[in-house]
Amino acid sequence: MKFSVSSSALLSLLATTGKVISNKNTLPILDYFLLELTGNELKVTTSxxxxxxxxxxxxxxxxxxxxIAAPAKLMLxxxxxxxxMPLTIEVNDQNWEIRLSWKSGSLSIPGASAVSYPVIQTLSPDCKELSLDVDTLVNGINKTIFATADDELRPVMNGVFFNLEPGKLTFVGTDAHKLVRYExxxxxxxxxxxxxxxxxxxLLKTVLLKEEEAIQVSFDSKNAVFRLKSHTLVCRLIEGVYPNYNAVIPANNPNKVLVDRIELLNGIKRVAVCSNPTTNLIRMDIGGNQINLTAQDIDFSVSANETISCSYEGQPITIGFKSTFLVEILSNMETPTVMIELADSTRAGVFNPVYDDKRPSTTLMLLMPMMINA
Incomplete structure (x- = not known):
């Protein structure tokens, strides 16, 4: 194998594909890039x-x-x-030495035979296919991935749920405390x-930043393939039944709060400094077009409160939320105003971004409340 390539173009490709490589690989060959040269096309694979x-x-x-299999860390x-600068890369087929040459010097790296590199999974003949716009895929992942769990006992919650229905695609992320549904x-x-x-x-979020054309998605019961302009991502899906997320979204929420998102977010951050580090509880007393935020840590005799103006419809209500989850939810919205819908202090709060114009998508975020000790 011998060819010339731009150093920055090769580094960009290796850096992107290299994000797959795990710190604790079970097979030594997985610490390598698989480089395949056919005609004028260099294909780089990591797994x-x-x-x-x-x-x-x-x-x-x-x-x-x-x-050739090239050691990832040494190459990067x-x-x-x-x-x-232009680089010339030459591989010795006898001892698998990789030689990089440039105008004023050269270096050699020990490679390895690619025979033991794992074969890419293939989809079943009855797999389903669809085409997705880049923005749809990026927005769907961005808006939901922060709400996914790290739960070994319930692995189905450790990923983003894609639900396809005629005329609609829904992305869902939940960890049983917070939930995001993007339709x-x-x-x-x-x-x-x-x-x-x-x-x-x-990985898709990273790679999609450079894409403009539609993404081809194919999937069966075990694997999914995302085909981009110059990249292909193949991944094993999480098997299992996703929880019925619609069942936990309260349908009737008579109490509605319209509030400036940034003002509320900053107020929560300030007050949260004095919350109990174990619970991170923030109490919200809502009524009379005001939200009174309170946090205290009795063990250290610290407390804080702040009052924020809002537009409120409904009966006065007191509800408690975990401040870290509140910050996550409000930080992952982009609108200046947010609508918070509440039923009572024991049922989930529903957070909706308020847009000025009609959009082909809707975002709903839900947060379970915490018990407020009397």
């Missing part, structure tokens, strides 16, 4: 057995094709030291669902 990311790059001056550490109108006739694990979801 952790659950997730596989493949990227392609156009290279020049190809003298011979081939396949070496390429980071180069300014933008998007979609020209779709499929009825299906799958749970995308957190790691490939985060």
């Amino acid at each position: 952790d057995l659950e997730t596989t990311l493949t990227g392609t790059l156009h290279v020049d001056n190809v003298e011979s094709e081939g396949t 550490d070496s390429l980071k030291e180069f300014a933008e 998007m109108l979609l020209d779709n006739e499929i009825t299906a669902s799958f749970i995308l694990p957190k790691k490939p979801a985060n």
Whole structure:
């Protein structure tokens, strides 16, 4: 294998695909990049057995094709030291030595045979396919991934739930304390669902930033494939039945609060400093177009309160929330104003961003309350 390539283009590709590589790989070969040169196309593959990311790059001056496993850390550490310049990469097929040459020098890195590199999972013939707009996929993941859990006992909650219905796509993330449901109108006739694990979801967020064209998504009961312009992500899905999220969303919420999101967020952050570090409880007394935020830690005799003006419809209500969850929910909205809908102090609060215009998507965030000690 011998070819020429731009140092920055190669580094960019390796840095992106390298995000798949785990710190604790079960197989030594998974600490390597799989480089495959066919014609003028260099294909780079990384895998952790659950997730596989493949990227392609156009290279020049190809003298011979081939396949090699290159050590990821050494390759990245070496390429980071180069300014933008052409590199010639040559592989010795006898001892798997990788030689990088440039105008004023060269370096050699020990490679390995690619024979033992794991084979990429394939989908079943009856897999389902759809095309998704980049913005739809990015927004769906961004708005829900923060609400997913890290729960070994309930793995279905550790990913983003994709629910396809005719004319609609719903993204859901929940950890049983908070829940986010993002619904998007979609020209779709499929009825299906799958749970995308957190790691490939985060990888997609990174890779999609450079995409403009529609993403082709294929999936069966065990795996999903996301085909982008120059990358392909294959991942194992989380198997299991996702909880009935619609059942926990309160339907009748007579108490409605309209409040400035940033003002409320900053007020919570200030008051939360004095909350109990174990519970992070913040008490909200709402009534008379005011929200009174209170937090205290009896053990250290500290307390704080702040009053924020709002527009309120309903009976006076007192409810407690975990401040860290409140901050997460309010931080993951982009509108200046938020609508909080409440039923009573024991039922979940529903947070809706308030948009000035009509949109093809709706975002609903839900937070379970905490008991307030009398």
